[in-house]
Amino acid sequence: MPATFFIATLVFYFIGTGFFLAYLLRRSEALSNVSLGVTAVGFVTHTLALLTRMLEAGQVALASFHEAMSFFSWALVLVFLFVEFRHRIHVLGSFILPLALISLLSAAALPKEVPTLEPVLKTVWVHVTLSMLGTVGFAVAFVAGIMYVIQDGLLKSKRFNVLYSKLPPLDFLDRLNQQSIVMGFPLLTLGIIAGALSAEFARGSYLSWNPEQLWALVTWLFYFVVLMGRLTVGWRAKRAAYLTIIGFAGVVLTFIGVVMKAHGAVA
Amino acid sequence: MNVIAVGLSHKTAPVEVRERLAVPESRLGEALHRLCAYQGIKEGVLLSTCNRVEVYAVVDDVDAGFARVQEFLADTHLSLSSEQLTPHLYWHTDGRAISHLFRVAASLDSMVVGEPQILGQLKDAFEASLTHKASGVVLNKLLQKAISAAKRVRTETKIAETAVSVSYAAVELAKKIFSNLNEKTVLLVGAGEMAKLAAKHLINNGVQRVMITTRNPQGAIELAQRFNGTSIPFDEFRRAMSEADIVLCSTGAAHYLIGTSDVEDAIRRRMNRPIFLIDISVPRNIEPAVKDIDNAFLFDIDDLEMRVEQNREERRREAVKAEGMIEEEVAASLQWLKSLDVTPTIVALRKRAEDIKQAEIDKAMARLGHLSTEERSAIEGLASAIVNKLLHGPLVTLKTEANSAGSSMYVEAAKRFFGLEAGPDAAALPAKRRPAKDEEGTAAPGRAPVVAMQQRDPGEPEHKRA
Numbered sequence: 001m002p003a004t005f006f007i008a009t010l011v012f013y014f015i016g017t018g019f020f021l022a023y024l025l026r027r028s029e030a031l032s033n034v035s036l037g038v039t040a041v042g043f044v045t046h047t048l049a050l051l052t053r054m055l056e057a058g059q060v061a062l063a064s065f066h067e068a069m070s071f072f073s074w075a076l077v078l079v080f081l082f083v084e085f086r087h088r089i090h091v092l093g094s095f096i097l098p099l100a101l102i103s104l105l106s107a108a109a110l111p112k113e114v115p116t117l118e119p120v121l122k123t124v125w126v127h128v129t130l131s132m133l134g135t136v137g138f139a140v141a142f143v144a145g146i147m148y149v150i151q152d153g154l155l156k157s158k159r160f161n162v163l164y165s166k167l168p169p170l171d172f173l174d175r176l177n178q179q180s181i182v183m184g185f186p187l188l189t190l191g192i193i194a195g196a197l198s199a200e201f202a203r204g205s206y207l208s209w210n211p212e213q214l215w216a217l218v219t220w221l222f223y224f225v226v227l228m229g230r231l232t233v234g235w236r237a238k239r240a241a242y243l244t245i246i247g248f249a250g251v252v253l254t255f256i257g258v259v260m261k262a263h264g265a266v267a
Numbered sequence: 268m269n270v271i272a273v274g275l276s277h278k279t280a281p282v283e284v285r286e287r288l289a290v291p292e293s294r295l296g297e298a299l300h301r302l303c304a305y306q307g308i309k310e311g312v313l314l315s316t317c318n319r320v321e322v323y324a325v326v327d328d329v330d331a332g333f334a335r336v337q338e339f340l341a342d343t344h345l346s347l348s349s350e351q352l353t354p355h356l357y358w359h360t361d362g363r364a365i366s367h368l369f370r371v372a373a374s375l376d377s378m379v380v381g382e383p384q385i386l387g388q389l390k391d392a393f394e395a396s397l398t399h400k401a402s403g404v405v406l407n408k409l410l411q412k413a414i415s416a417a418k419r420v421r422t423e424t425k426i427a428e429t430a431v432s433v434s435y436a437a438v439e440l441a442k443k444i445f446s447n448l449n450e451k452t453v454l455l456v457g458a459g460e461m462a463k464l465a466a467k468h469l470i471n472n473g474v475q476r477v478m479i480t481t482r483n484p485q486g487a488i489e490l491a492q493r494f495n496g497t498s499i500p501f502d503e504f505r506r507a508m509s510e511a512d513i514v515l516c517s518t519g520a521a522h523y524l525i526g527t528s529d530v531e532d533a534i535r536r537r538m539n540r541p542i543f544l545i546d547i548s549v550p551r552n553i554e555p556a557v558k559d560i561d562n563a564f565l566f567d568i569d570d571l572e573m574r575v576e577q578n579r580e581e582r583r584r585e586a587v588k589a590e591g592m593i594e595e596e597v598a599a600s601l602q603w604l605k606s607l608d609v610t611p612t613i614v615a616l617r618k619r620a621e622d623i624k625q626a627e628i629d630k631a632m633a634r635l636g637h638l639s640t641e642e643r644s645a646i647e648g649l650a651s652a653i654v655n656k657l658l659h660g661p662l663v664t665l666k667t668e669a670n671s672a673g674s675s676m677y678v679e680a681a682k683r684f685f686g687l688e689a690g691p692d693a694a695a696l697p698a699k700r701r702p703a704k705d706e707e708g709t710a711a712p713g714r715a716p717v718v719a720m721q722q723r724d725p726g727e728p729e730h731k732r733a
């Protein structure tokens with residue numbers, strides 16, 4: 001069952017991405033409803049995939065990288081649907097859906113079996129959930145940053161093309177960027193704390209000073225500085241956009257590093 | 268019976284002629300009475316705006332009708348003669364008249380294609396004709412159709428969506444930088460006309476706080492009163508830039524008033540919040556290099572003109588789509604107009620009666636089973652007698668009224684009474700009936716006067732409600 005729902009979700013997100021990209025490049029607004037409909041259906045099958053997997057496993061299935069990536073993709077689409085519902089910014093889908101599709105594809109590429117966890121690791125899902133939700137915030141900030149840089153460039157070069165007409169106002173993007181970080185950062189912080197506690201229980205040490213952990217701390221520190229810079233000395237607009245793009249690249253590298261090292265279960 | 272359209276517009280007549288022909292709203296009733304008093308003019312609608320004066324009429328004879336309407340137009344002003352008008356007038360009959368009406372309504376014939384006022388003005392003209400009973404079955408239907416076709420064009424194309432004036436293009440750009448203009452502050456530097464117009468548009472679009480500076484302090488104070496803003500001494504305006512989200516610059520100065528260092532300084536004090544600078548002055552008053560500063564968005568008059576030109580292009584593209592829609596609508600209306608002739612109605616009425624009679628006879632025969640020839644012919648005779656007696660009155664009336672002024676009314680009535688709507692399946696569905704006047708038929712009361720000169724900038728787009 002979960003596998004079927006998972007495949008269905010992949011197909012829906014694939015089609016949704018296609019429609020959203022076509023929407024981005026065409027003058028007409030007509031495609032937005034189709035894209036949105038396909039995405040919404042995909043989101044439903046995705047939710048079912050996650051739930052049935054947990055029911056079958058009899059545990060909160062958020063321990064393996066496959067599960068984490070799938071959850072990340074799901075939360076990303078959730079946030080998109082929420083923003084879309086409130087602000088009707090269809091074009092956001094043209095940027096977020098590809099990202100959701102990529103993370104779901106990477107989930108598909110990772111080992112799918114439900115890991116059998118040692119009792120001390122039963123609560124590792126708290127760490128995964130919080131970290132992934134925090135990362136979703138950074139991903140949205142990243143997308144808002146990319147959209148900001150594009151719109152900024154189009155306005156500066158006075159190229160009033162289809163993309164220009166579809167992208168939202170600059171200050172909307174800047175606000176979206178800010179709100180995403182403001183929400184993502186505390187979640188990631190809690191996620192890191194939960195991870196450290198899990199590690200303490202499992203191994204007796206909060207930190208094993210391995211490169212991935214260090215890299216994760218550097219990323220955390222980076223976002224901390226970005227957030228403080230915005231709140232105190234006005235690192236907003238274009239600078240914030242660039243910084244959040246760089247930051248997310250760091251997040252992705254960290255994740256790849258962790259996966260490469262562990263190839264399997266989080267621990 | 269024919270429909271004609273006679274008139275002149277910005278395309279055919281200079282303003283000196285148009286202004287003399289324009290009929291103020293207060294005299295519209297009198298003018299309509301005068302129009303309908305002419306021999307052979309059965310219905311009339313008079314559309315008078317600052318860009319066009321035209322008469323739509325239903326007449327018995329086309330040539331006589333043209334002559335009467337021309338006479339009518341010449342009579343509206345003492346200093347005009349019929350001959351003087353001739354070179355400026357256009358004349359359309361039937362299909363072309365309807366097509367002209369529809370294109371005018373859809374703003375395809377306007378000076379600024381897609382401008383929204385004309386539809387309101389046409390509704391007012393229609394309203395006036397209804398009030399003074401100058402229009403009848405034919406023009407009522409055609410105007411309703413023209414108005415609904417225009418609405419269709421407005422919702423199904425983007426003809427009225429984009430800004431086609433420089434001052435409005437500034438608003439459109441501002442909305443791509445700031446999502447909510449309500450919380451934004453405008454700084455108006457200098458009192459150039461275009462900048463004032465742009466400021467007015469920005470205020471209409473929500474901007475609440477306006478700061479004004481001019482070299483002449485008195486001018487700034489006066490403008491501040493007009494825009495409900497605050498005046499700032501000219502030598503201090505650069506400091507005020509840190510509070511301004513939008514700077515509108517339009518002075519007669521021959522040099523740069525705002526340099527890169529001024530903008531850099533303002534942005535620093537704004538903590539990097541973007542600033543939108545519009546320089547409508549020639550020669551320019553804002554140093555062009557400002558455009559390279561991060562978070563500063565500088566647009567000069569050429570940039571705005573370019574944007575307007577792109578939007579015009581877009582409107583032209585949309586106008587092509589609109590023309591197609593209008594063609595469809597005109598064809599449908601023409602079809603209806605043709606059906607108003609008496610003869611086809613009589614034929615249709617007879618056929619309808621014959622069909623009903625035959626159907627009922629067949630039903631009766633089937634139920635009665637075997638009958639003798641005599642019995643059969645008695646039943647058939649009975650049915651024919653009823654049908655013929657019942658139709659006698661309507662048929663005679665239609666024939667006698669065929670050439671009278673009210674013929675179209677009788678034809679329309681007969682079609683409604685007997686369910687003779689065009690199309691073969693209409694007879695089978697007599698219940699399918701449209702209300703005599705749908706909601707588009709009448710304009711909202713209390714609309715601005717028909718001939719009032721345009722208050723809004725025609726370049727201002729009309730935003731669709733979602």
